[in-house]
Amino acid sequence: xxxxxxxxxxxxxxxxxxxxxxxxxxxxxxxxxxxxxxxxxxxxxxxxxxxxxxxxxxxxxxxxxxxxxxxxxxxxxxxxxxxxxxxxxxxxxxxxxxxxxxxxxxxxxxxxxxxxxxxxxxxxxxxxxxxxxxxxxxxxxxxxxxxxxxxxxxxxxxxxxxxxxxxxxxxxxxxxxxxxxxxxxxxxxxxxxxxxxxxxxxxxxxxxxxxxxxxxxxxxxxxxxxxxxxxxxxxxxxxxxxxxxxxxxxxxxxxxxxxxxxxxxxxxxxxxxxxxxxxxxxxxxxxxxxxxxxxxxxxxxxxxxxxxxxxxxxxxxxxxxxxxxxxxxxxxxxxxxxxxxxxxxxx
Numbered sequence: 001x002x003x004x005x006x007x008x009x010x011x012x013x014x015x016x017x018x019x020x021x022x023x024x025x026x027x028x029x030x031x032x033x034x035x036x037x038x039x040x041x042x043x044x045x046x047x048x049x050x051x052x053x054x055x056x057x058x059x060x061x062x063x064x065x066x067x068x069x070x071x072x073x074x075x076x077x078x079x080x081x082x083x084x085x086x087x088x089x090x091x092x093x094x095x096x097x098x099x100x101x102x103x104x105x106x107x108x109x110x111x112x113x114x115x116x117x118x119x120x121x122x123x124x125x126x127x128x129x130x131x132x133x134x135x136x137x138x139x140x141x142x143x144x145x146x147x148x149x150x151x152x153x154x155x156x157x158x159x160x161x162x163x164x165x166x167x168x169x170x171x172x173x174x175x176x177x178x179x180x181x182x183x184x185x186x187x188x189x190x191x192x193x194x195x196x197x198x199x200x201x202x203x204x205x206x207x208x209x210x211x212x213x214x215x216x217x218x219x220x221x222x223x224x225x226x227x228x229x230x231x232x233x234x235x236x237x238x239x240x241x242x243x244x245x246x247x248x249x250x251x252x253x254x255x256x257x258x259x260x261x262x263x264x265x266x267x268x269x270x271x272x273x274x275x276x277x278x279x280x281x282x283x284x285x286x287x288x289x290x291x292x293x294x295x296x297x298x299x300x301x302x303x304x305x306x307x308x309x310x311x312x313x314x315x316x317x318x319x320x321x322x323x324x325x326x327x328x329x330x331x332x333x334x335x336x337x338x339x340x341x342x343x344x345x346x347x
Contacts, residue, residue, distance in 0.1 A: 002346040003033040004080040004099075006071060008059030008089030010038045012208060012233045013181050014258045015106050018146055019043075019086055022337070024050040025147070029334045031341065034078040036071050042235075053078065059089055067093040075099060082346035088113045100344040106146075107255045111136060121340065124256050126280055142340065146258050147333035148265035148324050151238050161242035167204065167229045174201040174307050177244035177268070179237065179259045180251065182209030187250040187273065189218055193296035194248070196222045198303060203248075206231040206240055241266035246303050246313070251275050252293055260288065261328050264320030269313040271302035287319040 007019050027050050034053040047054045055074045057067045072095035082100045085091040091113035103114040104121045119140045122128035128143040151159035180186040195203045219225040247263035249272040257277035263270045270288040272278035282288035291298035306313040
């Protein structure tokens with residue numbers, strides 16, 4: 001065994017989904033690994049199905065004195081040579097030992113939790129530069145982006161478009177897709193306001209979070225509730241991407257924008273707010289459209305442009321697909337992780 005992944009969160013979000021995707025892909029690429037995670041039945045089952053040994057630990061707050069020694073014992077049991085901590089809570093409980101400690105950062109985290117770690121991995125160049133600006137040695141930080149994949153568009157391989165009728169959505173109506181937690185940072189409220197300006201369109205919102213009741217009330221107040229479908233947490237994102245006409249991503253705060261990369265991978269054009277991650281990813285007018293943050297009218301105008309010009313929408317989507325192949329393919333990203341593991345004698 002070479003690598004032990006530690007994930008201390010119990011939520012269902014983009015980082016947690018990508019954790020499973022990456023661990024599974026590394027396993028398929030021949031990396032010896034195990035995982036120590038906070039209890040989560042779905043994640044445990046997915047990792048077990050991939051053949052990855054899993055141990056559940058408490059990953060509690062500052063008074064939790066049990067998780068770190070338990071993680072150390074599990075690391076020794078698995079013969080780990082490298083411990084990879086995903087986000088702050090895992091880093092807090094990543095023990096010292098005869099192994100390298102690496103932190104994987106998908107945001108602008110407090111670096112105090114990574115004191116003594118050999119290296120940090122950022123998933124964007126901007127985050128990597130920020131880490132260095134905080135005083136972290138430049139030679140001990142590298143950028144490895146997230147990868148995006150789309151299964152073949154075949155029903156028996158999990159890639160077929162979801163039947164719109166199953167969600168009471170007309171086959172010929174323009175369909176917008178919003179992905180992400182129901183949280184203020186994701187700005188689903190802006191999508192609802194934009195929908196009010198697009199009377200023929202429908203909107204699917206996939207995600208869970210504390211704003212569900214508020215967003216549903218807002219949809220009713222705007223008079224669009226009959227054209228919105230709140231889908232909750234979904235395990236079939238490819239089917240959603242393939243069913244939609246445009247991906248709307250109006251996040252107010254977004255370090256990366258994994259939804260953008262996933263939409264590209266599925267050949268879906270994107271209209272996104274110019275928050276940090278999407279602005280760094282998208283070349284406006286070439287592989288997507290950027291609009292100002294918190295501007296529902298601009299979001300609606302962007303969607304309207306693409307719906308009125310299917311050829312242009314297809315060109316943007318095709319260029320996005322090219323970006324995935326060149327920069328965010330599974331093979332390229334797994335290769336970078338294997339190089340990092342090899343640098344520490346763990347591959």
